[in-house]
Amino acid sequence: MASSAVGGRKSKSSGRGKNDVRSLKRKRDVDEHETLQKAVEGLDLKGEIKDFKDLPLSQPTSRGLEASHFKTLTDIQSKAVPLALKGRDILGAAKTGSGKTLSFLVPVLENLYRATWTELDGLGALIISPTRELAIQIFEVLRKIGRYHTFSAGLVIGGKSLQEERERLGRMNILVCTPGRMLQHMDQTAAFEVDNLQMLVLDEADRIMDMGFQTSVDAIVEHLPKQRQTMLFSATQTKKVSDLARLSLRDPEYVAVHEAAAQATPTTLQQYYVVTPLPEKLNTLFSFIRSNLKAKIIVFMSSGKQVRFVYESFRHMQPGIPLLHLHGRQKQTARLDITSKFSATKNSCIFATDVVARGLDFPAVDWVIQMDCPEDADTYIHRVGRTARYERAGKAVLFLDPSEVEGMVKRLELKKVPIQQTKARDKKQQSIQSQLQNMCFQDPELKYLGQKAFVSYAKSVFVQKDKDIFNISKYDLEGYASSIGLPGAPKIKFQRGEDMKKIKNAPRAAISSDEESDEEKDKNSKKPEVRTKYDRMFERRNQDVLSGHYSKMIAGADDEQLADADEDNDFLSVKRVVPINSEEDSDDDGVAASGPAAKVIPGIGKEPLVIDSKRREKLLKSKKKLANLKEKGTKVVFDEDGVAHQIYELEDEDDFAKRGSAETQRAKFLEEEAARVREADLDDKQLAKQKKREKKEKRKAREEAQAAGLSEHEGPTLADEDGQDPLELLRSLPMADDEEKERPAKRPKKWFEDDSEDEKKTSKRKGRVIEAEDEPETLEDLEALAAGLLN
Numbered sequence: 001m002a003s004s005a006v007g008g009r010k011s012k013s014s015g016r017g018k019n020d021v022r023s024l025k026r027k028r029d030v031d032e033h034e035t036l037q038k039a040v041e042g043l044d045l046k047g048e049i050k051d052f053k054d055l056p057l058s059q060p061t062s063r064g065l066e067a068s069h070f071k072t073l074t075d076i077q078s079k080a081v082p083l084a085l086k087g088r089d090i091l092g093a094a095k096t097g098s099g100k101t102l103s104f105l106v107p108v109l110e111n112l113y114r115a116t117w118t119e120l121d122g123l124g125a126l127i128i129s130p131t132r133e134l135a136i137q138i139f140e141v142l143r144k145i146g147r148y149h150t151f152s153a154g155l156v157i158g159g160k161s162l163q164e165e166r167e168r169l170g171r172m173n174i175l176v177c178t179p180g181r182m183l184q185h186m187d188q189t190a191a192f193e194v195d196n197l198q199m200l201v202l203d204e205a206d207r208i209m210d211m212g213f214q215t216s217v218d219a220i221v222e223h224l225p226k227q228r229q230t231m232l233f234s235a236t237q238t239k240k241v242s243d244l245a246r247l248s249l250r251d252p253e254y255v256a257v258h259e260a261a262a263q264a265t266p267t268t269l270q271q272y273y274v275v276t277p278l279p280e281k282l283n284t285l286f287s288f289i290r291s292n293l294k295a296k297i298i299v300f301m302s303s304g305k306q307v308r309f310v311y312e313s314f315r316h317m318q319p320g321i322p323l324l325h326l327h328g329r330q331k332q333t334a335r336l337d338i339t340s341k342f343s344a345t346k347n348s349c350i351f352a353t354d355v356v357a358r359g360l361d362f363p364a365v366d367w368v369i370q371m372d373c374p375e376d377a378d379t380y381i382h383r384v385g386r387t388a389r390y391e392r393a394g395k396a397v398l399f400l401d402p403s404e405v406e407g408m409v410k411r412l413e414l415k416k417v418p419i420q421q422t423k424a425r426d427k428k429q430q431s432i433q434s435q436l437q438n439m440c441f442q443d444p445e446l447k448y449l450g451q452k453a454f455v456s457y458a459k460s461v462f463v464q465k466d467k468d469i470f471n472i473s474k475y476d477l478e479g480y481a482s483s484i485g486l487p488g489a490p491k492i493k494f495q496r497g498e499d500m501k502k503i504k505n506a507p508r509a510a511i512s513s514d515e516e517s518d519e520e521k522d523k524n525s526k527k528p529e530v531r532t533k534y535d536r537m538f539e540r541r542n543q544d545v546l547s548g549h550y551s552k553m554i555a556g557a558d559d560e561q562l563a564d565a566d567e568d569n570d571f572l573s574v575k576r577v578v579p580i581n582s583e584e585d586s587d588d589d590g591v592a593a594s595g596p597a598a599k600v601i602p603g604i605g606k607e608p609l610v611i612d613s614k615r616r617e618k619l620l621k622s623k624k625k626l627a628n629l630k631e632k633g634t635k636v637v638f639d640e641d642g643v644a645h646q647i648y649e650l651e652d653e654d655d656f657a658k659r660g661s662a663e664t665q666r667a668k669f670l671e672e673e674a675a676r677v678r679e680a681d682l683d684d685k686q687l688a689k690q691k692k693r694e695k696k697e698k699r700k701a702r703e704e705a706q707a708a709g710l711s712e713h714e715g716p717t718l719a720d721e722d723g724q725d726p727l728e729l730l731r732s733l734p735m736a737d738d739e740e741k742e743r744p745a746k747r748p749k750k751w752f753e754d755d756s757e758d759e760k761k762t763s764k765r766k767g768r769v770i771e772a773e774d775e776p777e778t779l780e781d782l783e784a785l786a787a788g789l790l791n
């Protein structure tokens with residue numbers, strides 16, 4: 001597939017000759033187009049078409065197919081291609097690996113060819129794929145079979161500068177794209193015309209019509225002309241009327257070749273499930289890999305963070321097979337490099353998220369392992385579809401926690417997926433828990449990845465809609481944490497009110513509610529952990545500080561990865577407190593303030609505050625934290641009318657002058673104040689005298705009572721009803737002075753103790769000593785003394 005231009009000076013006679021040749025060629029082309037058009041119109045849809053040569057196809061397509069070694073049609077191709085050639089809208093459903101890609105690519109080339117589409121006609125066909133990898137794959141097949149056509153084709157998947165893509169976009173006849181990037185161009189590239197579009201194709205249509213892509217796809221479709229051919233393909237097709245209405249399909253033909261089949265998955269695929277409790281999963285996976293070193297394996301996990309952790313930890317343990325990992329947060333170039341490496345190898349193991357679950361055609365995959373249960377039966381079907389493609393054999397194993405078994409097996413049965421239980425051989429099963437624990441202990445970065453993996457796994461389970469399969473309270477999360485080498489389950493908090501119920505059912509230690517403060521939780525945790533310096537490092541308030549180490553550790557880690565590491569979602573997150581004025585934070589600010597996404601709000605009496613992350617935004621919503629940012633309040637006094645005044649206010653100048661000169665006022669003020677002080681002194685003296693007198697009288701009364709032979713505690717006022725002395729306990733307690741006397745002589749200091757320790761001790765003691773100027777005399781005095789000692 002290429003476009004070419006020929007130019008140059010020509011002689012008159014030779015020019016005439018060339019012109020004749022050209023017009024002859026044009027006539028031949030027109031004739032060919034007409035013949036083709038007639039052949040397509042007369043195509044019998046009921047007749048069985050076996051080979052591509054039996055179809056009315058153009059020369060360039062036929063040659064392209066032949067050169068790519070495609071000879072016979074698959075079932076879906078022989079049903080869908082004739083209909084599509086006739087311009088019908090199609091809903092195509094067929095098992096994974098059954099050749100759906102050619103079912104739409106051949107008609108795309110052919111229909112544009114018959115319409116004599118040229119560069120000047122603009123965009124003729126748009127093919128949308130849910131992932132970049134799949135878009136690239138479709139584009140590659142298009143290039144292969146369309147190599148003899150003169151159409152221009154492009155790939156719009158992001159990863160390149162918008163400008164670079166923009167320049168080429170206007171010249172394209174066929175585009176393969178992902179929804180987000182396409183929409184960006186439709187909105188921002190003025191020269192990009194789609195008014196002429198003839199065909200729209202959605203590969204993995206059910207996924208594209210899904211929630212995640214809904215808005216982008218709807219917006220794209222809004223830009224497109226209503227008069228067009230639309231084709232939807234998937235192994236798990238959407239038939240929802242609402243979806244079809246969104247795409248304005250016209251009387252679509254439902255082509256489902258395997259609908260009547262006994263099973264929804266390829267017959268050449270053997271499928272098993274293994275019941276493996278969550279804490280055993282990694283052991284089982286490692287043992288499996290160790291026993292299949294000569295195989296090509298894909299392992300599916302539910303999040304990129306898990307993929308990273310398992311990849312890093314398994315890599316250290318060197319199982320004896322090349323390991324790869326792929327998830328959506330890697331750089332595009334790295335992703336491409338990894339997929340082509342995996343395609344090229346004979347035996348290797350790739351840990352991946354669902355980014356490779358759909359459509360990808362890795363050659364000769366032996367095993368598909370689903371370490372984490374897929375969200376539904378459709379996702380299961382797509383994942384296992386990465387093996388046993390186009391008549392090849394393959395095997396798939398699904399790991400299920402005991403709590404998931406019943407629900408998941410039921411869902412699979414309903415979807416006609418034949419799966420049987422199998423067991424891991426005890427002899428081959430090995431435990432890697434202690435190795436992981438050692439590794440996490442020695443390598444803080446790995447432990448950090450483990451914590452993130454744990455949280456993202458718990459999150460992925462929690463957000464699942466199918467509660468018959470996924471019930472967070474039934475998983476042994478604490479056990480899972482130790483199985484991946486963590487000293488305990490990281491704390492997770494649930495952020496939505498409606499989900500609080502679930503958290504209450506979940507294991508206490510692993511998941512804690514919003515309402516419980518960190519402090520309370522610390523108090524509640526029974527076993528105090530031995531904390532290493534690494535633990536403290538991980539408990540740092542802003543874990544961004546680890547980004548540097550992390551990026552060094554993982555080759556190819558990029559900004560997106562790091563952003564992901566910190567992106568703690570709307571729903572669950574590791575509980576941590578971020579002080580607004582911490583050093584890490586100010587560092588954060590520096591970066592964020594220059595970033596385009598930073599939102600600036602005026603601070604309250606301080607510097608403007610930069611809201612550069614959800615975390616910070618949340619923080620600024622906290623009343624408690626905001627209180628720290630506020631200026632301390634000023635005291636005011638209210639007058640009789642309720643008007644607030646400063647405590648010290650400058651008097652009006654005229655009022656001041658009315659009361660005489662400043663000097664006279666000063667002298668008057670001094671005189672008045674002196675008189676007030678004298679008066680107060682007199683009162684104080686009288687009060688002191690009276691107190692002394694009272695004391696004297698009391699002492700006298702006591703002495704007289706003693707002389708009369710009565711001890712204090714025998715006095716009727718002090719004894720309670722039982723005749724017991726309530727002060728007896730108090731008396732037995734040492735007095736502050738006694739304590740001083742009885743204190744042993746200072747012991748010599750040890751080499752590791754310094755003076756500051758002494759100071760600390762004294763200051764602690766000071767807090768407890770009661771400073772009584774007089775001897776305790778009354779019951780109140782003694783009670784106060786006792787209370788102080790007991791404290």
Ligand SMILES: Nc1ncnc2c1ncn2[C@@H]1O[C@H](COP(=O)(O)OP(=O)(O)OP(=O)(O)O)[C@@H](O)[C@H]1O
Pocket residue numbers: 069070071072073074077094095096097098099100101102234235358359360361385389390
């Ligand atoms: N007519 C054919 N003859 C030989 N091989 C074919 C033919 N059609 C497709 N294939 C091969 O079959 C494999 C699967 O094809 P394809 O990727 O189109 O499957 P699919 O149905 O789209 O699968 P999925 O549902 O997983 O997306 C590819 O390797 C492709 O080259």
